[in-house]
Amino acid sequence: MTAFVSALDLFSIGIGPSSSHTVGPMRAARAFAGRLADDGVLDRVTRITCSLYGSLGATGLGHGTPDAVVAGLAGLRPDDCDPDDVRGAWSRLGEAGGEVRVAGSRPITMTTGDLSLEPRTRLPGHPNALTLQAWGEGEALPLAEETYYSVGGGFIRREGDAPEESEALRHPLPYDNADQLLALCEEHGVSFCDVARYNEVAVHGEDGIDAGLDAIWAAMAECVEHGLASDGTLPGGLGVKRRAPEVRRRLEEYDRDEHLRDTSTEWLHAFALAVNEENASGGRVVTAPTNGAAGIIPAVGHYYLRLVPGADAAGIRRYLLTAAAIASLVKKNASISGAEGGCQAEVGSACAMAAGALCAVLGGTPRQIENAAEIAMEHHLGLTCDPVAGLVQVPCIERNAIASSTAVSAARLALHGDGTHLVSLDTVIETMRQTGLDMMTKYKETSEGGLAVNVIEC
Template identity: 45%
Template sequence: MPHEAISVFDMFKIGVGPSSSHTLGPWRAAQLFTAKLAKQHLLNEVLSLQVLLYGSLAKTGKGHGTDIAVQLGLCGEDPETFAVENILTCINDIAINNSLLLQGKQSVVFHPYEDIVFLSKEALPFHPNALTFLVTLNTGNKIAETYYSVGGGFVQQEGKETGKANVVQLPFPINTASDLLHWCMKGLSIYEVVMENESAWRPEEDTMKGILRIYRVMQDCVYKGCHEGGILPGGLNVKRRAAALNKKLLQGRTYSDYSTWIQAIQEGGNGFNYILDWVSCFALAVNEQNASFGRVVTAPTNGAAGVVPAVLLYYIIFCNGDTEENVIRFLLTASEIGSIFKKGATISAAMGGCQAEIGVSSAMAAGALTEAMGGTQKQALMAAEIAMEHHLGLTCDPIAGLVQVPCIERNTMGAIKAITASQLALQSTPDFAKVSLDAVVRTMWDTAVDMNHKYKETAEGGLAIHIPLGLKEC
């Protein structure tokens, strides 16, 4: 059976909130489209441009910043490096001038409120997250290209097979948990198998440096989120909570930077409630940053970006895991578990509900924590299975289409479930388990297929229709 080669840097992408599928994916799609125009020497021939958003991108695109992301992508800005504090200024300039610079080079007339079209009653068959770029050239020729944002920042162009552009033959090809366990039977841990596969792309040293860069972005996101108060944008008037909780838990202990902040946290002890509150605080911090168009790491998505960092910091701060080697191993293991879900089911809430985001992130964190705590490969996979088993059927019903309620709190729940799943697995014998990780992946996909579309990131069901909004422009 052919395998899909997915790297740790595919599962963990640096980007901008609030959504990997609705923000990062469309941003990347716009970059791909303009890059193709440039390669064909057509940029300077563009006369007009329209963007059509379909399905979930249309229904929740405003709340998820899809229109903002598309414009920044067309301008050639990169989500990894673009200064997030300049987003509003850049978007306002486009609206005021009614023009944008394609790839930062070619000026084209563009009216955002007219040329970005939200087709909320139309959907394309391949995936709910679809967008089409329509271009008219000064020669009179027209170009139309469609892209799908399939979750986690992954983008697929219509008519192109996934993975065909950059085929990599891995030493340990993996599609399923059974495949992974097969290679582990050769005496390798999960992270060792993953590192060997990563070496098919680049030298091991480069992989380690890249993972530590991912970790630093996670650190920055948590730290900033724990020190920024106020109201989240979007008009729902959700108050940020992480900063107040951070201050309350520290009880006056002082610090000057990230490192001394971690020390201050450790000085508070290791009581159950204290640890529980900090795990929640870490997760809240990340997803409040995400909801504010901050820089986050998909893990495996933006909407679920707080789970893995929260559990990783739990391991580092409260379980003596504070070494670079431990961080690298944790994130390698987490990435492989996430890739198994992507290959066997989905990591797109528009396809599978929130089980595809929070459920997968919880499974990733549970498996990684279990191996980091000395568990066997079977126990790590068992932990991942337990975490997902108890997220099956979780719907995606964002109020007002914003990645705020219930999304932010769900990250705290996913993190706590991951730790609980890990503890259960570490105290269990996997040979006696009734449910395998592969079985739960299949079940998750079956559940996704059966789930009503109202609960797949459309804001047409669940909490999204039962909570009074009282929205105002913000």
């Protein structure tokens, strides 16, 4: 099956704070409720239980996973729901129970105890797993039971389902790795974004892909704007204050005096901080390729629009398509899941996507684009996922700001060469995969190692 994944799937509009722990479980619960309705058993359901395993059980409370499950069962969708309807959806049930309208119609009573956290139980399919069961009045066995895996970036897989191949078969320019992608570019005299666009148009049409890309960027831009304007303290108990608005105010003062200093890198940081502070607060964000790494693509995109002469909306489309082409390679041949590969799979992947994409819109050749992505990924190898208190705040927010700078540096460095380099993008992606396998579980989104156990929670 081709590696290519549509930009409209990779860049999914959702809510924070986590694509794998919030968006994925919400989609899984919604899918389960839909199956109950489709199978004709919904009217018999009087109770639904859910077990959260592995990483979902370990950091689910900090990531709002129980809230997401309840919201999904009620039929809410992460791409268009009001985030306020999700926050507290589980805790509001209480021990006595509250009403949940499953699939938006069937009222049942659920309690907080109907969702259990099982961090020590790891199912073989993926570290992020949840099992949902529907029960009828007086029934000894569940009416229905399904296990879902949240495999990163908001993507889910139901246990027992075969991989989806129907859309893949419609891609006229398939590729499995970077070498094949480069060969396609050379054969047809095009760049990464052109290969991606050709595949996208075959599925979505010219107008469909353009509208989709424009909607994605509009959501990213709105997230940046909201984050730059929103003061306050992030939820969760760590007392982390939003910094993006104060950074913005200071930079605006500096920029009024052109002789003070170059503030381009600091604006880049501010854009990334804004997005990840929005994500940490449970706001509307775009998975890119995950929520924990959602600030890098929009931050570098804003850097392009703000500082590159001639930058325009068409360039942003090329930017997003190039980033999606690179992300497809990582998703197929390694992982974009922090629970599976550590933070190298999230921030490292996003940095590689942004570096290659920026190189593309700065006029880089396909081999320079591949080199930029490789440089960015190479210098994130081994990065652990160790969120303090299970919250996507420390060190996640700052990591996005620093990785945004790394992406710009990697793109600029690649443009000074001719694309010839020793380590290929395929090699560094395979190395990332192997490193993730070797990495101890406690360093992969469980909050059981690294900063998560060495920072005192106040």
